[in-house]
Each structure stands twice: as C-alpha cells, then as structure tokens.
Amino acid sequence: MDSIPPFGGFGLGLRRQHYADFLAGEVPVDFVEVISENYMVDGGKPLRVLEEVRAKHPVALHGVSMSIGSAGGIDPAYLDRLKRLAERIEPLWVSDHLCWTRTSAHNSHDLLPLPLTRDALDVACANVDQAQNHLGRAMLIENPSSYLTFPEDELTEWEFIGEMARRTGCYLLLDINNIYVSACNHGFSADDYLAGLPLDSVRQIHLAGHTPATKERPVVIDTHDRDVCDDVWALYARAMSMLSVPVATMIERDDNIPPLADLLHELDEARAIAAGASDKGAGESIAA
Secondary structure, eight states, rough: OOOOOOOOOEEEEEOOOGGHHHHHHHOOOOOEEEEEGGGGGSSSSHHHHHHHHHHHHHHHEEOOOOTTTTOOOOHHHHHHHHHHHHHHOOOHHHHHEEEEESSSSSSEEEEEEOOOOHHHHHHHHHHHHHHHHHTTTTTEEEOOOOSSSOOTTTTTTHHHHHHHHHHHHHHHHHEEEHHHHHHHHHHHHHHHHHHHHHHGGGGEEEEOOOOOOSSSSOOOOOOOOOOOHHHHHHHHHHHHHHSOOOOEEEEEEOOSOOOOOHHHHHHHHHHHHHHHHHHHHHHHHHOO
C-alpha cells in the first residue's frame, strides 16, 4: 500500500455556500476538503461542482459515516461507493473518524465514542485494515471530540490512537479543536495528548470553533459554528512546533457559515502561526 507523502498546504472545507466563489475564479487555497458522503452518487450538481473545483485544486475526501468502531465491520457497499468516488476525484487522501455511527439496522448520523479498551482497539484496527485493503490506499483517521468516558477504559485516547496507527499503518488527521474540547470535558492535559501521539504519522490538521461551557451546561461542545478561539490557536502553535514533517492545515466551518473572505482571513492566521512555529523550531535547532 502506497504511503501518503507530507503536504504542507492550507485549505478550507468546500461548502455549498461558497460553490459560486470557487467556480467564479481563483481562491487562494492549496486544497479543499469535502464530506465524502455528499458526493458518493453517480451524478447531480454537487458532483459536477466538485469535479470543476477538482480541476483547480487538490481535494481531500473526509467521511462521517464509515463507522470504524462498528463491531460488525464496515459496510462493503459503503466502501464500494467511496472507492468509486476516490477513483473519480483522485484525492490527496481519504479520511474518517475514530468512532462508530451505526448498527446493522440503524445509522445514527452521530460520531459516537468508543470505549478505550483493547477489545475495541482490535475491532478498530480490523476495520481500518478492511477499509484500507478495500480502497487500495492508506487512510487518515481523525481523533474525535467526546463528552463521556467508559468505566471499562484501559487506555488513554492517545495511546489507543498511537497503537492503531502502528498496527494498521494508517495516518492521522489531528483535530486540534477536538483535543481541546475533550481535554476540557475530561480534565486531561492537551499537551500530554500531543506528546503521546506518533506525530510523524500526522498528515492533516483540522481547526474549528466550539461552544464554550456555561454554568448551566458545564460541557464544551464541538459545534464548528464560530471562529477558532485563542486557546485552540495556541494549541495549534504548540502542535506545529512539535511536528517534524509538513502537514496540511484546514479550517472547518459547518454552521453559521460566513462569507468566504472571513474564512480566508482565518486561514491567513493559521499560515502566520505555522510560519512562526517553523521559525521557532529552526532557531531552537540552531541553538542546540
């Protein structure tokens, strides 16, 4: 199976509200990411738009319903549709979440958490192997945001993800906002999380906004409906200073979607932070 080479571009999620902007002219991004399931069809306007955008920009396919944590394995029909889309679009990579979304009879359309047990790790690894073998390519797997833990947990999330990457050869999509949300909700250190991951396996980073906790609702919620906050920017800077290979960075926005210019401004902030982290790392190396 081919490896996924490092790619240090900066991109946005392609959303319907910005189709016209991308079709009308040049948009200063290095790639776009799309929700795979929205395009896993044989025709229609969204697929035509994606093909036109693909003629201008590399595309990453990001799934939300592969259900890597399902005990019954991954639906082969789903993988067939995803493979056809990947062959049509020739993406930078294909990604999905470390979660489960369905049973044999029901799709929840939610990214549901896994117990962090060795049995669940075996299931996740078998399913990642199934997906990668079916697709004929390595995948990126994203760390989830979570709001509960299980009393049966045997591993930290970063230990679970690191072992999954080692056993399957998959790569990682590191969602910085999800680390922050889960760290706030569960009381672990986001820096310990970063330090415990195989960072040489990271190929993409997600940045997004969230809904802060309140006195009435003491839970941080991963809503993707507002700007990236200062704490997440700071965590992104620390992550970028720790990475040894270039990675792609993307702004995710799924609700309260602003004009494209606003998202491009946020993306410029990511570029500046990444450049600063790179300069800092180079200086530290020279000083050493």
